[in-house]
Amino acid sequence: MNLNRREFVEGSVAVAGMVIAGGAFAVSSAEGVTKMKKVDLAVLAKEDAFKLIGSEWMLVCAGNNDKFNMMTASWGGFGWLWNKPVVFTFIRPERYTHEFLEREARFTLSFFKDEWKDALKFCGSKSGRDFDKCKETGLKGVALESGAIGFEQSRLTLDCRKLFKAPMSEANFIDKDVLAKWYNANPGGLLHDVYIGEIETVYVA
Numbered sequence: 055m056n057l058n059r060r061e062f063v064e065g066s067v068a069v070a071g072m073v074i075a076g077g078a079f080a081v082s083s084a085e086g087v088t089k090m091k092k093v094d095l096a097v098l099a100k101e102d103a104f105k106l107i108g109s110e111w112m113l114v115c116a117g118n119n120d121k122f123n124m125m126t127a128s129w130g131g132f133g134w135l136w137n138k139p140v141v142f143t144f145i146r147p148e149r150y151t152h153e154f155l156e157r158e159a160r161f162t163l164s165f166f167k168d169e170w171k172d173a174l175k176f177c178g179s180k181s182g183r184d185f186d187k188c189k190e191t192g193l194k195g196v197a198l199e200s201g202a203i204g205f206e207q208s209r210l211t212l213d214c215r216k217l218f219k220a221p222m223s224e225a226n227f228i229d230k231d232v233l234a235k236w237y238n239a240n241p242g243g244l245l246h247d248v249y250i251g252e253i254e255t256v257y258v259a
């Protein structure tokens with residue numbers, strides 16, 4: 055785990071989501087209407103991406119309403135590529151969430167108010183292999199229209215379609231100091247995989 059890291063006009067379509075309890079473990083479903091509403095991509099222009107991702111952190115989640123998993127991430131960004139609005143995120147292959155990202159066509163990035171920081175700390179220090187992260191944190195998964203999973207408590211959710219994935223390779227590090235600093239025994243871990251997803255829907259709550 056890397057704890058020592060550095061550190062767009064709104065629409066109003068209400069979304070009837072399915073609130074689901076439970077994370078990567080057995081999911082019991084309960085019908086519910088979330089406060090999440092679809093908004094225009096332009097809402098992202100009001101966000102400071104450095105603060106949003108680097109300081110507030112986000113949950114990267116993939117899966118479906120039978121089984122999903124999420125983890126905290128503070129490395130990544132959003133912008134334009136291939137004339138599409140995209141996000142990019144960096145996930146080490148050993149993360150349980152990686153399995154879900156590999157399997158699924160979509161993933162979500164969810165952002166929360168400060169009161170959920172402890173939940174994000176939990177999701178960033180424990181694995182869904184060992185814990186039911188929803189049960190432990192009180193976070194409630196919501197099946198979005200696309201079938202991707204967001205969270206009832208999220209203030210901002212980006213529902214993304216996977217466009218590209220590539221593993222990092224040692225040879226491609228121009229600055230070997232970065233390689234040495236982040237891929238050693240401490241903090242340790244495999245080289246990240248880069249995932250780029252098209253932002254297809256933005257929700258706010």
Ligand SMILES: Cc1cc2nc3c(=O)[nH]c(=O)nc-3n(C[C@H](O)[C@H](O)[C@H](O)COP(=O)(O)O)c2cc1C
Nearest residue numbers: 125126127128129145146149150151178180181182
């Ligand atoms: C603030 C913070 C940021 C993190 N950012 C990333 C990241 O960008 N990429 C990554 O692979 N792991 C990152 N992690 C580590 C994972 O969140 C952590 O290993 C998590 O327990 C993985 O859970 P999982 O096994 O259920 O997928 C971060 C952890 C914290 C606390």
